[in-house]
Amino acid sequence: MTTTAARATGTAEGFKPWTRPEMAARLAKDIPEGWCVNLGIGIPLLVSNFVKGREVIFHSENGIIGMGGLQKPEELEPWLVNAGKQNVNLVTGASIVHHADSFAMIRGGHLDLCVLGAFEVAANGDFANWTTSLKDGVPAVGGAMDLAVGAKRLWIIMDHTSKDGRPKLLEQCALPLTALKAVGRVYTNLAVIDVGPQGFEVVDMAPGLSMEALQAQTGAKLKRKAP
Amino acid sequence: MIDKRVKSIAEAMQGIKDGSTVMFGGFGAVGSPVHLIEGLLEHGAKELTLVGNNAGTGRVEPLARLLASGNVRKIICSFPRSSGSVVFDEMHKAGKLELELVPQGTLAERIRAAGAGIPAFYTPTAYGTALGEGKEVREFNGRMYLLEHAIRADVALVEAWQADRWGNLTYKLSGRNFNPIMATAAELTIVQAQHIVELGAVGPEQIHTPGVYVKRVVHVPYGDPAPALATTA
Numbered sequence: 001m002t003t004t005a006a007r008a009t010g011t012a013e014g015f016k017p018w019t020r021p022e023m024a025a026r027l028a029k030d031i032p033e034g035w036c037v038n039l040g041i042g043i044p045l046l047v048s049n050f051v052k053g054r055e056v057i058f059h060s061e062n063g064i065i066g067m068g069g070l071q072k073p074e075e076l077e078p079w080l081v082n083a084g085k086q087n088v089n090l091v092t093g094a095s096i097v098h099h100a101d102s103f104a105m106i107r108g109g110h111l112d113l114c115v116l117g118a119f120e121v122a123a124n125g126d127f128a129n130w131t132t133s134l135k136d137g138v139p140a141v142g143g144a145m146d147l148a149v150g151a152k153r154l155w156i157i158m159d160h161t162s163k164d165g166r167p168k169l170l171e172q173c174a175l176p177l178t179a180l181k182a183v184g185r186v187y188t189n190l191a192v193i194d195v196g197p198q199g200f201e202v203v204d205m206a207p208g209l210s211m212e213a214l215q216a217q218t219g220a221k222l223k224r225k226a227p
Numbered sequence: 228m229i230d231k232r233v234k235s236i237a238e239a240m241q242g243i244k245d246g247s248t249v250m251f252g253g254f255g256a257v258g259s260p261v262h263l264i265e266g267l268l269e270h271g272a273k274e275l276t277l278v279g280n281n282a283g284t285g286r287v288e289p290l291a292r293l294l295a296s297g298n299v300r301k302i303i304c305s306f307p308r309s310s311g312s313v314v315f316d317e318m319h320k321a322g323k324l325e326l327e328l329v330p331q332g333t334l335a336e337r338i339r340a341a342g343a344g345i346p347a348f349y350t351p352t353a354y355g356t357a358l359g360e361g362k363e364v365r366e367f368n369g370r371m372y373l374l375e376h377a378i379r380a381d382v383a384l385v386e387a388w389q390a391d392r393w394g395n396l397t398y399k400l401s402g403r404n405f406n407p408i409m410a411t412a413a414e415l416t417i418v419q420a421q422h423i424v425e426l427g428a429v430g431p432e433q434i435h436t437p438g439v440y441v442k443r444v445v446h447v448p449y450g451d452p453a454p455a456l457a458t459t460a
Contacts, residue, residue: 061331062254062404078257078451079400085255085309087454096400098407098435099254099280100339103332107350134357138319139328140308141358146332149351180355 015208017160017189025050026204027115027157027187035112036065038147041084043157044115057091059111061143063102066094083143103143106150114151116144118158118183120173123199123220125183127156128175148179160188160217167219169193169200190214194225201225231394231444232423236266239417239445243272247381250278250338250409251290255309256452258402260386260419263445265289267384273298278338278378280331280405282307282315294318303378305331328358333375335408341377342411342440350375383413387436390420391427394441395434402452403435410440419447 018026020043028050031037036057039045048058048069058067060082067082068089075089082088097105105111118129127148131139148154161167169186185203186193191214192204200222205214215222233239240263243249249267253259267275268289277299283290291314293299299318307315307326318324329337330352340348349372353359363374385406388399396418398406410416423446 060401062257062401064401076454077400078454079402081255081257081401085257096403098403099331099335099405100408103335107332107336107352138308138316138326140306141328141330142306143331145330145356145358146352149354150332177356 015206015213018206019189020046021049023157023187023189026192027155031056031113036110038106038111038114038151040114040116040144040147042117044117045082045084047115047157059102059105060088061099061102061106061147063097063099064088064090064094065097065105066091068094103146103150106143106146109150109152111147111151113153113155114147115155115157116147118156118178119162119168119175121156121158121169121183121186121195122173123169123171123195125181125195126173126177127179127183128173129156129178131176134176144178148182153184154179154182155185155187156183157187160190160214167217170219190217193222196225199223228392229438230392231438231441232392233443233445236262236419236445236447237269239263239419239443240266240270242415243267243270243382245272246274247272248276248278248379250378250380250383250405250413252279252383252385252404252406252409254280254401254404255284256288257400258386258398258404258406259290259452260384260417261289262447262449263384263386263417263419264293268293268296268298271298275299276301276303278303278334278380278409280305280334281309282312284309284311284313286314291315294324297323299324301325301327303327303329303334305329305334330358334378335405337375337378338405338412339408341379342408345377347374347376349373378412380409380413381415383409383416385410385416385418385436385441387418387420389422389424389429390418390441390444390446391424391429391438392444393426394418394436394438394444395426395429396420396436396438396441397429397433398435407436410436415443416441418444419449420444421448421450422446
């Protein structure tokens with residue numbers, strides 16, 4: 001657990017990366033009231049816990065506009081599922097459309113934001129999140145490629161490095177791409193980074209982290225975003 | 228008098244030939260015409276091409292058993308690999324089941340286009356990726372697009388909430404998903420309906436699929452899909 005005491009020291013020893021809920025909360029801070037947002041499966045879904053007090057409309061690829069939170073056992077409505085096939089609620093004002101309309105909404109640029117996870121993000125905005133190999137096993141793609149090219153903005157939320165410590169922000173992706181030049185911003189456990197015309201630009205860093213330490217864990221050149 | 232109701236699932240399957248392309252609705256278990264898929268297995272048509280979002284889970288549910296039967300040559304879908312898609316994995320690895328992997332929105336639009344008489348369309352989805360390889364590319368207003376072809380089927384298997392004798396349909400909540408577009412894209416659209424209602428019982432603004440798309444309706448009051456309550460995120 002991250003403690004405020006550790007944060008307050010601001011030292012290398014005291015440094016704690018953001019937790020997943022903290023990453024989700026940091027991203028949620030940048031979502032204004034009124035946006036229509038699609039959250040991918042996994043960490044992106046956590047973002048919905050941190051927009052309370054604002055009317056944000058959540059879209060689910062299977063045709064829900066106005067998705068609420070996960071159902072509690074006593075609320076069971078098995079005819080409502082999200083993209084991860086978990087049972088969810090609707091909010092008041094919700095609507096339901098068929099799959100072609102749902103993706104027309106996505107492809108037609110009617111979503112203000114899509115938040116996805118990723119294996120790799122490149123400095124030109126390319127990203128890879130659907131398969132680690134086209135040779136081994138059977139890939140599945142779902143709606144990731146449609147969301148990546150269709151939403152007005154694509155933000156990625158992911159750990160800054162892989163489980164074995166390798167950078168996930170790179171000059172070029174090595175894994176099969178999901179979309180080209182699609183990512184606008186990346187929220188990691190270490191920093192918030194924009195993908196600008198000249199590459200990665202650091203917007204925000206976890207307290208106590210130095211630019212040098214962040215650069216050491218990144219596979220492409222970072223610069224500070226001009227205020 | 229128009230009456231599209233048939234008395235049994237076996238009757239609903241009549242005339243489905245070997246080599247048919249068969250679409251099935253559903254997003255996971257919700258909106259899946261499970262009894263019609265089981266009926267297709269019992270009917271015994273072989274060399275099938277299936278079109279749907281998923282490729283089954285476990286070994287017991289009808290889609291998994293249909294794949295295991297060897298009657299399916301190819302499946303066109305967006306998300307074949309989900310937790311427990313064991314039969315698909317085995318058949319695909321053994322070279323017994325061909326896969327055409329399609330991004331979900333492209334899959335939906337290819338089906339919609341077929342039903343709307345559009346043979347092909349351009350989409351930005353999958354441009355520059357492995358799933359776009361070999362496809363015709365065209366630039367519009369400085370952006371690159373792929374040409375994608377409509378998917379038309381011989382048969383569509385649809386799950387509806389209400390149906391009347393004309394084949395007018397409603398769907399329940401997120402059970403709608405692929406069902407309405409598949410209903411438009413096949414020569415023979417077969418519906419399993421939870422409730423059969425009188426003609427006129429559903430108001431004209433509430434009908435999701437007009438009966439003109441539907442050929443056969445069979446009453447299958449099976450209840451709810453399996454709940455999928457989240458354990459942990």
